[in-house]
Each structure stands twice: as C-alpha cells, then as structure tokens.
Amino acid sequence: QSALTQPPSASGSPGQSVTISCTGTSSDVGGYNYVSWFQQHPGKAPKLMIYEVSKRPSGVPDRFSGSTSGNTASLTVSGLRAEDEADYYCSSYAGSNNHVVFGGGTKLTVL
Amino acid sequence: QLQLQESGPGLVKPSETLSLTCTVSGGSISSSSYYWGWIRQPPGKGLEWIGSIYYGGSTYYNPSLKSRVTISVDTSKNQFSLKLSSMTAADTAAYYCARLWLQFLVFDYWGQGTLVTVSS
Numbered sequence: 001q002s003a004l005t006q007p008p009s010a011s012g013s014p015g016q017s018v019t020i021s022c023t024g025t026s027s028d029v030g031g032y033n034y035v036s037w038f039q040q041h042p043g044k045a046p047k048l049m050i051y052e053v054s055k056r057p058s059g060v061p062d063r064f065s066g067s068t069s070g071n072t073a074s075l076t077v078s079g080l081r082a083e084d085e086a087d088y089y090c091s092s093y094a095g096s097n098n099h100v101v102f103g104g105g106t107k108l109t110v111l
Numbered sequence: 112q113l114q115l116q117e118s119g120p121g122l123v124k125p126s127e128t129l130s131l132t133c134t135v136s137g138g139s140i141s142s143s144s145y146y147w148g149w150i151r152q153p154p155g156k157g158l159e160w161i162g163s164i165y166y167g168g169s170t171y172y173n174p175s176l177k178s179r180v181t182i183s184v185d186t187s188k189n190q191f192s193l194k195l196s197s198m199t200a201a202d203t204a205a206y207y208c209a210r211l212w213l214q215f216l217v218f219d220y221w222g223q224g225t226l227v228t229v230s231s
Contacts, residue, residue: 045223046218048218089157091158091217091218102157102160103157105158
C-alpha cells in the first residue's frame, strides 16, 4: 500500500481538462511544499512534470499545473492531447525519516 | 546533459544479494546540491523509494527496507551503488537510479531503469 493515495484511473476527451488528486497526511503533503508529479509512459522512466507543488521544469507544457489544499495535492492537465495518456505519480517529501513517499499512480486515458 | 545509467544482473536467485551500480555522466556526483537515490517499481505497480546518498556518504533509507539495504558512493568513478540482501520474488522490479535536487527535494533526473527478476 502506497503512502500517498491516488485514484487508479482518470479520463477525458481531447481538449478537455482532467484533475488527478493525491492525498497524504500532515507529515508529508500537508507539511511541506515539496510535492512533485511524474508522467510515465509504458516501458519508460518517470519524467518530472511538476515540482514544489506548482513549478514546471523547462520544456513541460503550461497545460500541466499543480496545486495543494491541506493534505491533498492535485495535478490538472488542460487541453488534453493523445500524448498525455500515461501513468501519473505524485511524490512528497516526508521528513528526515521517510524522506520521500510516492502515490500508487493514476492511469490517465484520453478518450 | 546529465545522464544516469544503471548496471547489474537481470536475474538474481532467492536469498541472494542484489548489487546494482549507477554511473553518472555529464555532471559531478560530488555536488553539494544533490543527493543520489534508488527507486523501484514492481511490474504493473507503483514507485517505491529505496534510499538516497550524499557524495560525502550520508544515507537515508526507506524504513521498510532499511534492514536489507546498503547504498554506497564512489566519487572517483562518479558512481553510486545499491545492495539489497535476502532477495525474494517480491523484490522483482524495475530499479531506477535518480538525482535528488536538494533545493526542491525532487528527483529531477532518472536513469532508464533495469529490470531485476528474482527466480531460481
């Protein structure tokens, strides 16, 4: 069982927006602004999409955005495109003992 | 461009110790800005952080794996390594090495991963 809880699946049609949630506790998501999101296509390594809750690395489209509210973080993908179909994982710093925790992943399907 | 490359056996027998090495190129492992970590992913499942190491040797381990994990660093070779003892079928996974950017506590660069199967 993963430390952070994500819905197993999400879907949307091309052009639509979809939001994926990531629920933790006050010891991780709610305690630090160090939430990140990764995109993973089949057979590939995870790719960083969002860090420090809402920052985008160079080259990541601004269609991807992140936010937090309490112990829950969210990733929103706007203007869905076929290439956005992938697994998405959230991650959070969890203090000096657990250090880094991940969510169980959400499979995003573009209908 | 920073690159990380995992190397090691693809097949390990039950009860044996897994040894993997991550070679870093395009940057120095001896930077004060980063830790270096291992993450694994069982087939069809989610990501699990194994542990991280600083170039000076300081380590952090996942409490659930701590009794079986050793991570070490060789700055002269720009490499860091993972040893996981008492392997079982539950340890079958893709193993990734990655750079942990300390300023934002995020794994920003990842290796391509290597699949390790535990079987006799």
